[in-house]
Amino acid sequence: MSATWATRPSPHPPVPARHAPPPAGALNWAQRGWAGLRQAGENWPGLCCLCGRWQARTLCRDCEHAWRPPASLKRCHRCALPWLSATDAEHCPVCERQSPEFDRAITALDYVAPWSHLIGRLKFQHDTALVTPLARLLTEAVRQRPHPVDLVLPVPLSPSRLRERGFNQAWLLGRQVAHALGHRGCDQLVLRTRSTHRLMGLSAADRQASISGVFALAPGARAHLRGRHVAVVDDVLTTGATLNEVTQVLREAGAASVSAWVLARTPDPGGLS
Ligand SMILES: [Zn+2]
Numbered sequence: 001m002s003a004t005w006a007t008r009p010s011p012h013p014p015v016p017a018r019h020a021p022p023p024a025g026a027l028n029w030a031q032r033g034w035a036g037l038r039q040a041g042e043n044w045p046g047l048c049c050l051c052g053r054w055q056a057r058t059l060c061r062d063c064e065h066a067w068r069p070p071a072s073l074k075r076c077h078r079c080a081l082p083w084l085s086a087t088d089a090e091h092c093p094v095c096e097r098q099s100p101e102f103d104r105a106i107t108a109l110d111y112v113a114p115w116s117h118l119i120g121r122l123k124f125q126h127d128t129a130l131v132t133p134l135a136r137l138l139t140e141a142v143r144q145r146p147h148p149v150d151l152v153l154p155v156p157l158s159p160s161r162l163r164e165r166g167f168n169q170a171w172l173l174g175r176q177v178a179h180a181l182g183h184r185g186c187d188q189l190v191l192r193t194r195s196t197h198r199l200m201g202l203s204a205a206d207r208q209a210s211i212s213g214v215f216a217l218a219p220g221a222r223a224h225l226r227g228r229h230v231a232v233v234d235d236v237l238t239t240g241a242t243l244n245e246v247t248q249v250l251r252e253a254g255a256a257s258v259s260a261w262v263l264a265r266t267p268d269p270g271g272l273s
């Protein structure tokens with residue numbers, strides 16, 4: 001891979017270390033200070049984000065084991081929905097009828113309490129200290145499903161949303177997962193050309209209509225995607241409309257395969273759009 005995109009200026013500096021620095025931008029000094037203290041809590045005693053007890057980790061092992069889905073839970077390889085099946089089939093009946101655009105979906109969690117609350121804290125209260133423990137969970141989930149990966153990308157935010165929030169939570173997660181797994185990562189190849197209203201609460205059809213056509217390739221990106229196995233990271237997978245749209249852009253650029261790596265999967269969203 002050439003250095004063209006790897007050296008392209010990014011709103012996020014490369015993070016070789018386990019702990020991403022607090023993002024700049026919309027965070028005020030108090031939020032940055034709190035996020036820094038919480039990140040330090042990954043190494044120093046602090047409060048667990050779930051049980052509130054003094055722990056050596058932001059998410060203590062007891063809470064992690066108590067709230068994670070069981071490792072034995074069978075999920076559809078295509079859409080990552082929990083799936084009760086007595087057969088060896090890899091795809092659920094919904095995906096057999098109408099498969100998503102991406103080749104596979106891997107999730108660490110279900111989008112239910114308490115994880116939904118933590119993801120909300122990360123996105124809307126800027127609690128970026130949660131990135132490291134959540135990225136670790138996603139890394140472990142990806143490790144359990146070996147597949148070819150050349151490049152890790154986030155679902156991009158629009159420039160206005162990025163300015164407003166100060167960070168792209170999908171990229172904060174994705175670059176830590178990419179680093180942990182030894183993959184290249186880049187948040188500059190696919191662009192979101194306009195903001196969309198929050199998709200939460202919309203029907204599958206309305207989500208599809210809202211998200212249609214909002215993603216585009218960055219100039220020069222096609223050469224770095226052709227023939228590549230690409231993993232796209234997002235925080236939550238609900239109907240799949242967003243990841244389907246990103247996948248279509250990547251396929252048009254010649255990507256060999258597209259995997260969706262998501263932190264949390266919404267149970268029973270009413271079918272993939
Ligand atoms: Zn705990």
Ligand SMILES: [Zn+2]
Pocket residue numbers: 076077078079080081091092093094095096
């Ligand atoms: Zn499925």
